[in-house]
Amino acid sequence: MLYASADGAAGLVAASADEALELAIGLPGWPGLLHLSPADAGTRLAAAVAASDEAIRKSLPDLDARRAALRGALDLPDRSPGELFARLHTALLRTEPDHLLLEAAGxxxxxxxxxxxxxxxxxxxxxxxxxxxxxLRDDPSLWPRSAGDKARRATVLRAAQFDRQDRDLPLLRRLLAAEAASPGTSEGLRLAAVLVALHGHSEALPLLRAAHAAPQAARWGLPEIPERPGAVLEWARGLDGSQLGDDPA
Structure with a gap:
């Protein structure tokens, strides 16, 4: 179950509707507990829950009776605040990396x-x-599978960007050829071209020129390949330094 606050924050708070109801009934002050962790499940959590319940009782003196009635009507178990908080914490930690929540507008x-x-x-x-x-590094027989799969090409190229090895050149050339031949290619065309060119091998020039001639090259900002083989490496280093890099952070 997803909860979105009024100030634009969001997160998973329960694994099911029943768990969300248990949380809302048994731990109504949970939004004020989000800074705590399971390590605080002793006195800090107990004190925070007691303070939250006391604040609610000022407007709902019969809070405990209402809780019991709701649990009975919905056939929900009476779980301890510590157990409810532990489940809340587990759900929160699944928000990322299991899910990335995006604003619909922007x-x-x-x-x-x-x-x-x-x-x-x-x-x-x-x-x-x-x-x-x-x-792929261990088994070249797998190259056709990844080269022919747009999604796999994209993830492998991104991985190769941040884990660069000299032995990858034949694989990178195969991926670049696949990107150039794909009419619906992504920015992987530029990435593959730069990674190939960074190896500085003149025999890669025909493939690089073919990539630049692909219709999608202009869309993804692949500049013209220099005429001189010696200038291709500087061309690649310039693009790498300004647009790519090898640090994922």
């Missing part, structure tokens, strides 16, 4: 509800490509 990522640290999102994004890249 397409920007929503702020998270909680401040708890996660592994960098880039690790999750790059993981499939790095796995594929490792397999």
């Amino acid at each position: 397409g920007r990522a929503c702020a998270r509800l909680d401040p708890h640290p996660r592994p960098p999102l880039r690790e999750t994004v790059l993981s499939p490509g790095l796995t594929d890249l490792a397999q």
Whole structure:
């Protein structure tokens, strides 16, 4: 279950509608507990829950009776605040990297509800490509599968951008040829061309020129390939430094 706050933050708070109801009934002050972690499940959590319930009782003196009635009517178990909070924390940590929430209007990522640290999102994004890249390095018979799959090409090329090895040139040339031949290609055309050119091999020039001649090259900002083979490496380094780089951070 997804919760979005009035100030634009969002996050998962439960794994099901029943869990969300249990949270709302048993831990109504949960929005004020988001800064806590399971390590605080002792006195800090108990004190925060007690203070929250006391504030609610000022307007709902029969809070406990209402809770019991709702649980009975909905056939929900009576779980402890510690158990409810642990489930809330687990759900919150699934918001990223399992899910990336975007604003519908601007397409920007929503702020998270909680401040708890996660592994960098880039690790999750790059993981499939790095796995594929490792397999392709060990087994060239798998190259046609990745070269013919637009999504796999994209993830492998991105992985190769951040994990560069000299032995990748034959694979990169295969991927570049596939990008150039794909009418619906992505920015992978530019990335593949730069990665190939960075190896500085003059025999790659015909392939690089073919990539530049592809109709989609202009759309993705692939400048004209220099005439002199020696200038191609500087051309690639310039694009790499200004638009790509090898640091995912």
